[in-house]
Amino acid sequence: AATLNNLGGIYRSIGQPKQALNYHNQALPVYRELDDRSGEATVLTSIGQVYYDIGQPQQALKHYNQALSIYREIGDRSGEAVALNNMGLVYARIGKPEVALNHYNQALPIRREVSDRFGEAVTLNNIGLVYARIGKPEVALSYYNQSLPIRREVSDRSGEAVTLNNIGLAYRDMGQPEVALNYYNQSLPIRREVGDRSGEAVTLNSIGTVYNSMGQPEKLLITIIKLCLLHAK
Structure with missing residues (x-):
């Protein structure tokens, strides 16, 4: 069962969701046959993640809800x-920010309780994203600023770059383009360091947007050229 589930995880990581679901769905009845509730919850979570990836939110929620019930039943706080x-x-994806916040605000104290610093930083960043989307950049910034030092503490360079970029977006939305640029320019070299080409493009695009808003066409043009070169590689 564990091997089947692991194979599913590998197929998910290389962008083959159908194969991933095939292996996860083979693992699930085996865990149930063994009455391995922890393994069952793990597979249900994995299935939910695949459905999230392929844009089937209701299926994702169905499996996460099943996993959540089991995690609570067996007292697995990290899994919960x-x-x-x-x-x-x-x-958050299906446009229910208040419900998203409710779930994040349940997850956050548990992550602190079990000393999951990596997970704590992730949830703080996610809360910030929700506030940004509902037009509250100041509140979003307060959560990003809690997430950032933890990302650095646990040496999560990819996450650090994401949060730096999000801080830049918050300052942009608050009408402070020069401060936004400062954070984008901290994010960009980290994106390159970790080989996050998609993230690098996102940050370059953010920088171009700021230069455009500031009426600096020369710098905007340079940024566009960099983006074109990036996509050509």
Whole structure:
């Protein structure tokens, strides 16, 4: 069962969701046959993640809800926090920010309780994203600023770059383009360092947007050229 589930995880990581679901769905009845509730919850979470990836939020929620019930039944607080956070992601995606926040705010104290610093930083960043989307950049910034030092503490360079970029977006939305640029320019070299080409493009695009708003066409043009070169590689 564990091997089947792991194979599913590998297929998910290389962008083959159908194969991933095939292996996860083979693992699930085996865990149930063994009455391995922890393994069952793990597979249900994995299935939910695949459905989230392929844009089937209701299926994702169905499986996360099943996993959440089991995690609570067996007292797995870390698993409970993961399920709650993942459900928050789904609700944020389908345009239910208040429900998303409710789930994130349940996940956050549990992550602190179990000393999951990496997960804590993720959830803080996710809460910030929800506030940004509902037009509250100042509140979003307060959560990003809690997430950033933890990302650095746990040496999560990819996450650090994401949060730096999000801080830049918050300052942009608050009408402070020069401060936004400062954070984008901290994010960009980290994106390059970790090989996050998609993230690098996102940050370059953010920088170009700021230069455009500031009426600096020469710098905007340079940024566009960099983006074109990036996509050509």
